[in-house]
Amino acid sequence: MQSxxxxxxxxLSGIAQRQIRVVDLTQTLDPDFPQIELxxxxxxxxxxxxxxxxxxxxxxSAPYWNNFSCGEHTGTHFDAPIHWISGRNLPDNSxxxxxxEKMVAPACVIDCVKxxxxxPDFLLTAEFLKNWEEENGRIPQDSWVLMRTDxxxxxDPAAYQNFDEEGQHTPxxxxxxxxxxxxxxxxxxxxxxxxxxxxxQAMHLRPPYPCHYYVHGAGKYGxxxxxxxxxLPSTGSVIFSAPLKIKQGSGSPLRVLAFVCxx
Ligand code: MN
Numbered sequence: 262m263q264s265x266x267x268x269x270x271x272x273l274s275g276i277a278q279r280q281i282r283v284v285d286l287t288q289t290l291d292p293d294f295p296q297i298e299l300x301x302x303x304x305x306x307x308x309x310x311x312x313x314x315x316x317x318x319x320x321x322s323a324p325y326w327n328n329f330s331c332g333e334h335t336g337t338h339f340d341a342p343i344h345w346i347s348g349r350n351l352p353d354n355s356x357x358x359x360x361x362e363k364m365v366a367p368a369c370v371i372d373c374v375k376x377x378x379x380x381p382d383f384l385l386t387a388e389f390l391k392n393w394e395e396e397n398g399r400i401p402q403d404s405w406v407l408m409r410t411d412x413x414x415x416x417d418p419a420a421y422q423n424f425d426e427e428g429q430h431t432p433x434x435x436x437x438x439x440x441x442x443x444x445x446x447x448x449x450x451x452x453x454x455x456x457x458x459x460x461x462q463a464m465h466l467r468p469p470y471p472c473h474y475y476v477h478g479a480g481k482y483g484x485x486x487x488x489x490x491x492x493l494p495s496t497g498s499v500i501f502s503a504p505l506k507i508k509q510g511s512g513s514p515l516r517v518l519a520f521v522c523x524x
Contacts, residue, residue: 276520284498316411336486356506366499373395383410407453450481
């Protein structure tokens with residue numbers, strides 16, 4: 262890549278010359294995409310809904326446009342610290358006050374594909390992360406840790422949700438992994454291909470939903486319903502994730518992009 266005096270132009274020419282890949286980590290917002298379902302006492306989040314206003318017709322001859330509605334936690338979305346009771350009193354804890362500099366950050370991708378395939382209730386442990394570090398180096402401060410499971414390849418909504426009479430069976434981090442990432446590595450946030458950052462059975466862990474509890478309690482962020490993590494290297498990618506600027510927002514659907522330099 263030819264260097265200019267402006268590093269931003271270097272990035273743009275890198276993208277144009279395909280030395281930098283831009284990978285879309287976002288699922289399409291669609292009414293049929295599975296919606297998070299927590300136990301009923303925790304309330305209900307609306308699925309995505311699209312309603313046509315006009316489409317070059319008698320409701321409006323020139324414009325095509327829609328109204329849409331959804332919950333803050335619909336589709337590929339961002340969790341702000343205020344989302345959980347442990348983060349409710351932190352500064353800059355909602356989508357409108359998170360510093361924008363935090364919205365661009367490096368990522369570590371933890372390959373859990375084999376384990377998640379063998380066991381849908383697979384829990385990523387601190388030991389697993391330490392073994393990952395043996396091969397890939399220390400998880401840098403202020404980086405995303407993204408749990409790759411290939412769960413996003415489950416196109417059937419029932420298989421994606423994976424409910425049975427005991428509830429949801431989807432992989433996520435163990436309590437000791439969350440404490441390790443937050444307290445010993447000071448990560449920026451944790452991301453998952455599943456419908457929540459916590460495992461489907463995380464209500465049985467101590468504390469319940471440990472990822473939400475510790476990550477948001479430390480002012481850190483969550484990303485869920487990610488896709489295309491198989492297109493990212495273990496280290497070296499940069500994530501762009503800017504939630505909608507909802508006043509006092511607890512989260513929002515968003516476009517998540519990864520920048521990968523193959524050169
Ligand atoms: Mn959420």
